Amino acid sequence: MTNRKKELSREEQEEILRTLKDRFEKNMNRHQDMEWARVQGKLESSPEKLWSINEMERTGGEPDVVGYDKKKDEYIFYDCAAESPKGRRSVCYDQEARESRKKHQPETSAMEMATALGIELLTEEQYRELQKLGNFDLKTSSWVQTPANIRELGGAIFCDRRYNTVFVYHNGAESYYAARGFRGSLKV
Template sequence: MSNINGNVRELSPGQREELLRVLKARFEKNMDRHKDIKWAKVQAKLEANIEKSWSLNEMERTGGEPDVVGYDEKTDEYIFYDCSAESPKGRRSICYDREALESRKENRPESNVIDMAVTMGIELLTEEQYRELQKLGSFDMKTSSWVKTPVNIRKLGGAIFGDRRYDTVFVYHNGAESYYAARGFRGSLRV
């Protein structure tokens, strides 16, 4: 399987085995995130959809610590979110999208959220999903994470992000071209 750049998006059997080991250990350590879900069923689904392993591995490689947060009965899919305590380290210091990146005359970041998520094969968390994640624990206590921005806000040059401060989840705005060392993004993947 190849991505849009023609790069191979497949893990070796050893890499898949290591990823499954890491995901299983995290799953068992954080049972409160996925009550009533059995690891054996998640693993069977992962083994039947090995192309999704590459995306999960990218989530892991960039510091997202993906974990199962739900199951969609209608589509028969398990839902993974990035569950790292802080915004994933390998996805920080990036602006919101390509338009924002190209609008910067100098000091351009290396990438942008939207292109990076597409390349990884994941979806950017929406504001609703970000708030759901925050019900499972305390995330982004020192960092912040870009979230999927409504078209009307983006058309006006803005983008939104979330964080947790003072035991409260805040969603706020910034210019889409801005980027900070403490702001990344969190994604989701359905398997």
């Protein structure tokens, strides 16, 4: 993954804000009782987080507001693309797993890419919350944050939705597939 400057030009800022506003207005079920003007104000006052949101969009995540933390005064964004973001697939779980592969190492891993984008992988709980807002990952799957005790034994977990049910599975952390990526979250 190439290192990109972590700031957007004025034109890029305007473009991502237009995209986010359109998505916000088309998906009000994800953020009832929230006002776009307040969300936009938070994004405009956090240029580095707006850059991360733009990276979520650039890699196919279709980020949208899914919650608001009143105590911290933060809006919560998740990747809301119907399938695991296309620009974040074919990655193993983390750097240790990637480096352990003797052959066919992927360029990066889910954890490394999330760090580079300035976001976090969804937890299993967040993934289940997302699934209450729609039907996601009907054809793909997404790595989620893996508990340390599972990771220490070489495994990692991922989720998807099949048969109108959210499933949690395990795999070796070094595995990667064309239909598995990861979804991220960001608080602004």
